Each structure stands twice: as structure tokens, then as C-alpha cells.
Amino acid sequence: MTEKLTSEVKKNVLNTKLSNIYGFSEKLAEIPDLIKLTLGEPDFATPEHVKKAAIAAIQNNDSHYTATWGRIETRKAAADFLKQKYGLYYNPETELVITNGVTEAMFDTMETLISDGDEVLIPTPAFPVYYSLIDLNGGKRVAINTQDDDFLLTPQKLQNVIAKHPNAKALILNFPSNPTGRTYSESQIKALADVIANTNLLVISDEIYSELTYGRKHTSIAKYLPEQTILFNGLSKSHAMTGWRIGLFAGPADLVTEIAKVHELVTTSVMTAAQDAAEEAFGNGKDDALPMVTEYVKRRDYLSNALADLGFENHLPEGAFYIFAKIPAEYNQDSYDFCLDVAQNARVGMIPGSSFGPGGEGYVRASYATSMDNLHEAIKRLQAYLN
Ligand SMILES: Cc1ncc(COP(=O)(O)O)c(C=O)c1O
Structure with a gap:
């Protein structure tokens, strides 16, 4: 674009930085025979009964616009899922909207809430899309580096940050992260909620990995702060449905009504057959994640231990499908250079920790959303590389 045309672009768009994850993954795509531990999506197939619901929808010509908030049957199934799984009570008529993935829910919410100069608190390292959305809306990123606390936000640290930023508008949480x-136990999440309850902070809580927890049940912060929380969830991770683009936001009716305006302007409504599939997944597939969880646990245990044995210290994760591991001290601590070198010379792809903001440098993110055979081969190659 010429300089003249660039000058027409809104300041906030010009100032928006995108994550280097996609650029980095593209760089890796040129490397032959790479084992990818870079993946942010399940390697499982969508459950059969969910696929059948979509096929039936198409054959029944269920192919028209729906209510902008989503078909009421889909919203009811989603609300029922949140109730049965996490004890959350959302009215599907007034408090919940079906979106094109959590990605759209995040956009709608940030566009609705964040104006120029608004401070947004965000425990880091974090999913980089949040940083970009803060930029896009002219907000100010207030990173809360959690590295010293094994990547969990402590109530004390939150309290200190709030004291320094008393006018902050929102706190973004993502757990499992x-x-x-890492994720929070019920008592840990309650302790954070107790701190937030005494403030005007809105909590934007991305709980997309809520079904992928290991050895514990997920507790939503919305359980303790229903009037202060905008909750995100969806089917991408729980039902291995990243490509179907089904997410949701839920919260107090007044706020949801405003965010739903942006949703309507962004997309009108979500693809109809995908909504039929979502009704089936939320309604009759409440435990579809269980077999995947069994498999993820085996992979997590193997990868966490094997990485530690090679000198990549890490905390055994309680959720999602990532291990955040420290680069061994004797190697280049610049995570971008390290990951590039490992990819080129060991043919193992991992994401540089620096992509996730403060507290991430010196670490790598390894995903175990890939087969056990691939994990074994990746460890073999890493071992040879380090030797
Ligand atoms: C924390 C987090 N939030 C949101 C998303 C995007 O979810 P969706 O596929 O529902 O847009 C991802 C995808 O990797 C994620 O890791």
C-alpha cells in the first residue's frame, strides 16, 4: 500500500500488532518431514452423531438465516450444557448468543467494551489474539506477568495490580490456559473472584478448554461473579470442531444485548447446519470429550516427563493440550531463534514462548494434540539434537 493510502487507515488498525505465530508456522511449513508440536487444534474427528445432525440439516434444506442470536434450540442446548457441566444458569432467550467461534465472541465483546485509553488487565503469557484486540480498540495492555507463580495469577498479585490501576476496565482470564x-482449582478461582467482587472490573473469561481438564473438574468464574463476567465457550476444543466455527458468549442480559448488536453487524447469524450440529453436540454429546481426555492424559504424561528428562523444565499441565517448557539453560534463550533452529536442524516444530507476551521468553510451547507415535519421534529427534 502506498504511504498516501496507509494514512487513510484508522490509527488503531495501524497500531494493531498481529501474533507472529502464523508467520512462524508458515516458515516451518517449508521444512520437509517436520513433526509439528505447534498445533492448536485437536487431532480427533468430529463425533459421528454430530456430523449426522449436520448432514440431516442440509438434506432437510435447513439452510436459511436463523435468529441473529442463534436458533433458540441451539441456545437452549448450549445453556443446558453450561448448567449441567458447570452449574451456570443462563437464560437462553436473553443471556446467551451463538457466534462464529470464540474468536468472534472475543471480537464482539472487545469492540463493545473497550474504547481508546481503557486499561485491560491480562495475566501473561497469554493467547495473543487478546493483545491484538486490545490494540484494535485503542485499549492499553496491562500485562500481569505470572512466570514467578508457575503461570497462575495469585489473588495477592491481582490485588496489587488493581491498586496500581484502579480505573482498569476489564480483566481477561483464560483457563485452562x-x-x-495451567488452570485454577475451585478454591483458587473463588479466591480470585473474591478480589474482583469488590471492584468494578468486568471479567472476560475464555473457558474454551473447560472440557479438557485432567484429574479435576472445571469451575467457571461465572459461578461466583455472574453479574461481572462475560463468559466464552464453544465446541472447537471439547468436540474437536475447530472448522465448524461454533462459539458463544453469555453474561448479564443488559451487556449481552449490547454485544449482540456487534455480533449481528459482524455476521448476521452462524451457518445454520453448524448450529444444528451444535444443538446435537451440546444436547446429546455432553461427554464427547471424555475419550479424548483419556488419550490427552497419556500424551501429556509422556511428553511432560520426556521433556523434563531432556532438561526442559515444565509444570505438569492440568488442562488444554499444551506444555510450556523452559529452554535448557545451556541453549539460546531467545525462544524464536531456538525454535527456528530446532525446527531446521531437529525437524521438530514448537512455538516460541515470546509469542505469548511477557513471561514467555525463554520458553517453548509444545502441543500434544498429535499422535503418540509423533510424540515419541519428536523426543527422539530432540534428544539427538541436544546431544
Ligand atoms: C484460548 C483460546 N481462545 C480461543 C480460541 C479460538 O477458538 P475458536 O475456534 O472457538 O474461535 C483458541 C484457539 O486456539 C484459544 O486457544
């Missing part, structure tokens, strides 16, 4: 795989 991409990239760290």
Missing part, C-alpha cells in the same frame, strides 16, 4: 496448560 493456552499456552501454559
